[in-house]
Amino acid sequence: xxxxxxxxxxxxxxxxxxxxxxTLSGKTTLMRLMAGLxxxxxxxxxxxGQNVTSVPVQKRNIAMVYQEFxxxxxFSVFENIASPLRxxxxxxxxxxxxxxxxxxxxxxxxxxxxxxxxxxxxQQQRTALARALVKEASLVLLDEPLANLDYKLREQLREExxxxxxKSGSTVVYATSEPEEALMxxxxxxxxxxxxxxxxxxxxxxxxxxxxxxxxxxxxxxxxNIATVxxxxxxxxxxxxxxxxxxxxxxxxxxxxxxxGIRPHHxxxxxxxxxxxxxxxxGTVQLAEISGSGSVIHLQVQGNDWISESSGIxxxxxxxxxxxxxxLNGCLYFDSEGNAVY
Amino acid sequence: xxxxxxxxxxxxFLLLPIYWLLNMSFKTTNEILGTxxxxxxxxxxxxxxxxxxxxxxxxxxxxxxxxxxxxxxISVSFALPAAYAFSRYRFLGDKHLxxxxxxxxxxxxxxxxxxxxxxxxxxxxxDTHIAVALAHCLFNIPLAVWIxxxxxxxxxxxxxxxxxxxxxxxxxxxxxxxxxAVASGIGVAAFFCFMYSWVEMLLSKTLTSVAAKSIAxxxxxxxxxxxxxxxxxxxxxxLTIIPGAIVIYFVRNYIARGFSLGRV
Numbered sequence: 001x002x003x004x005x006x007x008x009x010x011x012x013x014x015x016x017x018x019x020x021x022x023t024l025s026g027k028t029t030l031m032r033l034m035a036g037l038x039x040x041x042x043x044x045x046x047x048x049g050q051n052v053t054s055v056p057v058q059k060r061n062i063a064m065v066y067q068e069f070x071x072x073x074x075f076s077v078f079e080n081i082a083s084p085l086r087x088x089x090x091x092x093x094x095x096x097x098x099x100x101x102x103x104x105x106x107x108x109x110x111x112x113x114x115x116x117x118x119x120x121x122x123q124q125q126r127t128a129l130a131r132a133l134v135k136e137a138s139l140v141l142l143d144e145p146l147a148n149l150d151y152k153l154r155e156q157l158r159e160e161x162x163x164x165x166x167k168s169g170s171t172v173v174y175a176t177s178e179p180e181e182a183l184m185x186x187x188x189x190x191x192x193x194x195x196x197x198x199x200x201x202x203x204x205x206x207x208x209x210x211x212x213x214x215x216x217x218x219x220x221x222x223x224x225n226i227a228t229v230x231x232x233x234x235x236x237x238x239x240x241x242x243x244x245x246x247x248x249x250x251x252x253x254x255x256x257x258x259x260x261g262i263r264p265h266h267x268x269x270x271x272x273x274x275x276x277x278x279x280x281x282x283g284t285v286q287l288a289e290i291s292g293s294g295s296v297i298h299l300q301v302q303g304n305d306w307i308s309e310s311s312g313i314x315x316x317x318x319x320x321x322x323x324x325x326x327x328l329n330g331c332l333y334f335d336s337e338g339n340a341v342y
Numbered sequence: 343x344x345x346x347x348x349x350x351x352x353x354x355f356l357l358l359p360i361y362w363l364l365n366m367s368f369k370t371t372n373e374i375l376g377t378x379x380x381x382x383x384x385x386x387x388x389x390x391x392x393x394x395x396x397x398x399x400x401x402x403x404x405x406x407x408x409x410x411x412x413x414x415x416i417s418v419s420f421a422l423p424a425a426y427a428f429s430r431y432r433f434l435g436d437k438h439l440x441x442x443x444x445x446x447x448x449x450x451x452x453x454x455x456x457x458x459x460x461x462x463x464x465x466x467x468x469d470t471h472i473a474v475a476l477a478h479c480l481f482n483i484p485l486a487v488w489i490x491x492x493x494x495x496x497x498x499x500x501x502x503x504x505x506x507x508x509x510x511x512x513x514x515x516x517x518x519x520x521x522x523a524v525a526s527g528i529g530v531a532a533f534f535c536f537m538y539s540w541v542e543m544l545l546s547k548t549l550t551s552v553a554a555k556s557i558a559x560x561x562x563x564x565x566x567x568x569x570x571x572x573x574x575x576x577x578x579x580x581l582t583i584i585p586g587a588i589v590i591y592f593v594r595n596y597i598a599r600g601f602s603l604g605r606v
């Protein structure tokens with residue numbers, strides 16, 4: 001059983017909201033509660049100033065797209081898209097006009113007469129998205145809709161989605177487990193961890209200023225690098241191998257140990273320390289991966305497992321001693337409870 | 343050559359009794375008893391003509407088809423909601439209840455012949471089509487529930503939710519979306535109900551006498567009263583194969599899933 005803990009979450013109206021969290025963090029459960037597919041054991045669900053906790057699914061004026069491609073198997077593509085309009089008894093010419101318009105947007109115009117079972121995965125998911133769009137629902141729930149698509153289609157649809165839904169004025173909630181996806185979609189993000197909402201706000205704000213270590217971990221892929229540093233007076237010391245000036249935000253806090261979090265792209269191994277990469281620490285290469293245009297290097301730095309992600313292809317042999325340059329602008333500081341200090 | 347040999351032999355052995363039945367049905371009883379021939383020497387259609395013109399014979403078919411159809415309709419329409427509940431909801435003792443259904447199929451029909459006879463005689467249901475149809479439900483509803491549950495569990499639950507989200511009420515969803523989605527399952531379940539009811543002899547014979555006398559009963563009684571009319575019996579037997587052959591044609595692509603009770 002998934003449990004959602006005491007959570008107060010108010011999504012921004014008529015905006016693109018992202019639910020970001022690992023698998024089993026409660027994204028789907030939260031969506032099912034919003035949809036009315038599940039009843040909360042306690043607590044309430046409100047929509048547009050109305051308590052909808054006991055309103056049945058059918059009456060909620062919502063649309064939903066699942067990760068699995070769910071369409072009505074015995075309907076044509078046209079009838080699949082038209083289905084919510086048919087139930088609402090919209091007249092035939094209006095149905096026809098709206099379905100054609102949506103099909104045009106999603107490049108489904110040539111497939112309208114086809115049987116859904118004969119479509120490719122991407123086409124099936126487009127059909128599901130079209131059905132969600134055509135309804136002009138006030139709340140649209142997208143539960144990892146792109147996760148089962150191949151990556152080219154995923155990138156293409158990811159670009160189109162915010163544009164498609166921005167016109168409709170619907171409140172959109174999009175669940176994903178990928179931090180990049182949240183960033184690309186923009187809008188607002190709520191980070192989830194083990195059934196708890198960690199933080200909610202503008203996506204870019206949350207990315208830049210996660211409220212605690214948990215949130216920083218959720219919002220970083222590859223995972224955020226962590227180390228313990230100690231502050232005394234105006235300087236920060238990292239295990240005696242490097243010292244740097246305490247940032248302004250940390251100046252007024254008490255001396256002692258802090259956790260520093262630094263995202264992989266704020267570490268570089270190549271070239272001289274330049275452009276803000278002002279602190280250098282020694283490290284040992286554990287594993288080097290090349291991802292097209294960049295390199296992902298797994299390092300051992302003062303007993304911590306770190307990952308550096310930098311552009312350009314760099315070859316390292318395992319066990320090689322390297323200088324790791326850190327960009328201090330990318331450092332996040334957390335106190336002993338894991339809360340961010342700004 | 344050897345690739346064809348084994349399947350050919352197999353098919354020949356399988357078809358041999360059916361061929362012999364057809365062979366006999368075109369012979370006179372005298373020829374059947376007197377000579378051994380691979381094809382009818384005195385070809386005759388009299389046996390078939392007798393069946394199609396004598397009410398005592400053709401009523402047997404009509405009666406059988408009537409109660410079989412009634413049984414199939416009842417079985418499938420009761421099994422549909424039951425199978426839906428078993429495939430979609432968890433409730434106390436659901437697994438035990440589901441298995442108990444199947445155990446109904448394990449008892450021989452003869453066990454139930456006497457209680458059914460007594461019960462139906464007491465409430466004036468004896469010798470009616472509905473009597474046999476209801477009696478066969480004892481075996482066919484559990485079978486149909488098992489087959490349909492298998493097919494229904496192959497349909498993702500999200501389809502139900504999708505329909506509710508789109509605004510479908512439960513009955514409308516069930517009829518317009520869910521039933522077509524498991525149409526092949528309904529076909530297979532109906533076929534199995536039809537076949538079991540069609541070939542079942544003991545209950546149909548026990549629960550009818552004149553008005554709803556089944557073809558199976560007609561065949562056995564004729565054999566005992568008017569001597570051995572083997573040609574006539576063979577023709578009647580050949581005709582009993584036809585309804586099954588017609589029904590199986592419609593579900594030929596799904597029949598294997600039916601034998602595995604709908605499970606893939």
